[in-house]
Amino acid sequence: MYKIILSFRYLFRRRVSYLAFLAVALCVFIVVVVMTIMTGLVRGFKDNNHKWTGDCVVGTESLVGFPYYEDFINRLDDSDFIEGVSPVVKSYALVRGRNSEESVGVEMMGIEPVEHSKVTGFGETLYYNKNDVPDAFKPAYDPNIPGFVVGIDKWLARDQRGRYNYEAGSVEAALVVSCFPLTSKGALAKAGTEMVNTKTFYFSDISRSGLAGVDSSFIYLPFEETQLLCGMAGAVKRISAIHIKFKPNVGLAEGCGKVAVMWKKFVEDKKGEKQAGLLNTVTVQSWKDYRRAFIAAMEKEQTMLAIMFALVGITTVFIVLVVFYMIVTHKSKDIGILKSIGVSRLDVVELFSCFAFLMGLLGSAAGALAGWLFLLKINRIEDFLFKHFGFQLWDRTMYAIGDIPNAIDLKVLTVIIVMAISACLVGAFIPSRRAAKLEIVETLQVSQL
């Protein structure tokens, strides 16, 4: 009991303790704020990637694609762990306005909107047809002509608050899409002629996936038309990828493992077929592996930031050490008296460890509370700064970030508090060992009183 009483006493009576408390609170405050924002950004980015990809992708990087996909989709449909499957054609195209002579390159994705929305979050990304996904490729002004859905950043500009002027995008625009069809051997189809596959599509909707790279480079077209444009709709049809969604009770690794086994068997079964060689370029990847190049970068930045905070946090350990050193120096008589009534060395160490724990706990609680309050108002603060001083944390015309993420992750908060308490315990270790080693006869002799 005396350990707790003395800990509280030292904490509240010794003003120098406030400094250590302040240092811990300051560090925790900053780390909570920064890591919450960073974690929120990474989580949001991952969620968007997951929604855009689905759970698993069976696909090839080659623009030639792979055949016999319908057979494999049938097998997937027959299995009990698959919720949805969406075949996709991906390629590059030259697009231009109907009356323009300048063309630009884009990435195009041929999808069947209903199937694809069952597997991914495609339907939710639409602006006009969010609740009417089957009509995603039907222009509102004429449902009988083929439509295209365009990535929002390719179509509309963001203002400084990150808002889009959707009215500016709702026009009767037409895009002439030209592709260079490839044969199953990778050669150019219709060789010897100057013919390309060209088709005109009409604006039907905008897709906002929240992924800057995707929204600024992709156009989405109806599946069958895209297959025709890319020369993949021959006798043996080809596609670029199959996006898969697992049933809710199926784990990611488990599901991907099962699909990989199924794919291996499928390749074995198709070994004798004419275009079987193309199946060897196909890989089975979870959404995390499929988008690894993008996700890993953000995760690494988060790790690097945490390491840098840990380095700066060493100063807090030093502060605690110095404060405890001072308290031990000043309270040598207390320690002498405690030892004279039979308190062991271990008890003295425990007393100061209890004090350090208390300081870490209260300091980090104060820092976390301040951080939480700051995060609650962070978007308002940013609005105020932008309104009066033109300052934004991120320029929304450049970054596809909406509000600053401010939801505290309890796991992150727990780690930060545990680290802060550990830092206090580490800082208090040497002074408490020194206190434990104090000799009664030296601290309580008359000349010291």
Place this chain on the structure above:
Amino acid sequence: MEEFWLQPLYLLIPSLIFSLFLTWFIGLLPVFIIRYLISSRPLSKFWSIFFVSVFWFFNIVLFELLGSHSRGHPALLLVGLVSYYIYRTDKGPKIDTSCSFISMFLWLRYLHKKRIVFLSIAAVALSSALLMVVASLFGGFINAFEQSAVKTMGDIVLEPPIKFSKYEELIRRLEQRSIVQSASAKLSTEGLLHLGKGDVRGVEIWGVSNLDSRFSKAERVSGNEYPVPNERSAFGFVGIGVVAEPNENTDEYDFDAVREIIGQDAVLTTGAVVKGQDEDGTAEVRRKTIKFTIADVVFTGVYHLDKGLVYLPIEELQKILYPGQNEGVAGQIQIKLKDGTDSEAALAQVRGVWESFAAEQLGWEQYLISRTAIVTAKQMQSEYVAEFRKQMGILLLIFGVVSLSAVLLIFCIFYMIVETKQKDIAIIKSCGATNGSVALIFIGFGVCVGVIGSAAGMVLADIVTRNINVIEGWIRIIFGLKLWKSSVYMFSSIPNEVDWSSAMLIALSAIIAATVGSLIPAIIAVRTRPVNVLRYE
């Protein structure tokens, strides 16, 4: 200088306060040391003028090195006048010389006896090193970003709203100007590169008029000097990322494998928009193929260039895209200026040349001429650079706030020293030392800690920054974590130049922070009463 005043208000006010503080702190610090620590009485006219002149000159050099763009440095002139007054006046804090020796003695003694002081030095060193490394790496990245634009596009880029012909004449006119070192034309389009059976990838095709001299020997994987071997009529360069993937773990290319690709044939497929042969002459896209020999593979170190570009002589690309066009067609002119030319000032001259060329040779209307973008490569990147700089500022602010705990640490340690050394202070005061002298002992000690800590921080930052690529390599080997990837951070290696102007500012801030940390303990020391401390009870 104009840029300084054009900053937003939230940046202008702290910048102004910081500039004022920096100017007067740096300007007057040596003056106070000379007048009140070294000399105990006013200086003669000769020595006053001598010191004012020397430090005025020294400060101009220092502030120029720190990046000041002030013309004539009027603030430093004012500092010089005030310095002269301080040298000559007999007013000021009374500090006897003997006390300055005592101060030195006590500083050394505390450093020697109170090992805990080294903790504060370590904290200052660690915090300042971290800030310096972050500033250098981030600043280096921003500089590399700006330079990559200059390297890729030249100093000035001229881009009309539509393609234009007779670019050779425009280049000739530009190169006649004394400010222009060279100019080249660019024509670009997208297409598919067919490297072999089933090996097809999307690329951007640049037709350039200076393919022979565009890349240095170091950038060409073959290591050949230019001109390129022109054995075949059609040849081209490809970016290294087009034909190879970097190793997943090391992010390095297999150059031996890449060299084997040199000399191989490749086929580019692209589309040319031509007028249709039907009645209304609607434009349509025709497939065009270009067979060429890969004369070399280019490794610029800038990922997005290496990953997606194929370079062809502009004439080859023009033949395909604009058949029947006898005069050279270009979409962009890239201009390299002579060394030392101010690119902003050169814009007016380039615009003048363009306007006369477009009116005389192309017969363009004024509205079309005025819609031509003529900008410096740096201006093209300026929005991104400004955003990067803001992000760097925020990062430094965050670490700066966390580093404030170093001030608390110094305060704690000095407070402890003052508490335990009450008798020393009382004895000094009983010998006649003034309050100013006693305060100076601790403030001076704080400055010492700041100077030593920030100097150690600088050394540490220098070592870390210069060896950052080696350190990153070791982290990869030991922890299997590849921190820097060209596909993410654009460049194949981490910029490793120390930003000395930022480092100087951070060091100065660290010294000021250490001084601030020692202020309250110094005041407590001043308030020590010898009679209370030294009495027998």
